[in-house]
Each structure stands twice: as C-alpha cells, then as structure tokens.
Amino acid sequence: MSKWSRRGDEPVIAVTSAQPAHSEELDSRIARYAWMMSLRIVCFILAVVTPSPWRWGFVVGAVFLPSVAVVLANARKTARAKKTIPYIAPDRPQLDTKK
Secondary structure (H helix, E strand, O other), X not given: OOOOOXXXXXXXXXXXXXXXXXXXXXXXXXXXXXXXXXXXXXHHHHHHHOOHHHHHHHHHHHHHHHHHXXXXXXXXXXXXXXOOOOOOOOOOOOOOOOO
C-alpha cells in the first residue's frame, strides 16, 4: 500500500482556512489600484469635454479617487475560517518493554 493512499476512515486534513498567497494578494491589490487610477484619468478627460454642471462632478471624482484607491488597495481580504473540527491524533499502540 502506498504511503500516500488513505487508510480506512481516517479523516483527510485540508487547509481550507489558509490565507491567499502574498503574491496573489499583492497582484489583486495592484490591479484594483490600476483600475481606480484609470477611472481617474477618465474623469479628467470627461471634465475637459463635458459642459459645466457635469464637469464639476468629474473634477470632484478625479480629486477624491486617489484617496479612495489607496484605501481600497491597502484593504486586505481575509479568509473567514469555517467552523472546523479539531484534529485528534489516533491512539498509538504501546511497546511491550517487559520480557
């Protein structure tokens, strides 16, 4: 029997509540920040092109989007652990030391 195969009804331990890898999290945060900054560029362009009442809304968006983007980029996603059953090691047989 292979040492990797399951034996009987022993529970398989899975790492389900692990946090995502730091590189994956960093990539998603960079992408989120890039999208917000591209939206800011669109706001600047629309502030130049649109008439006066709309222009001020786009200017306000272009001014406040960097602070919102930084807050959202620094927010980390946390994995919420589901209710788990603790692992209890099975009893091990004792060696007979008396002969």
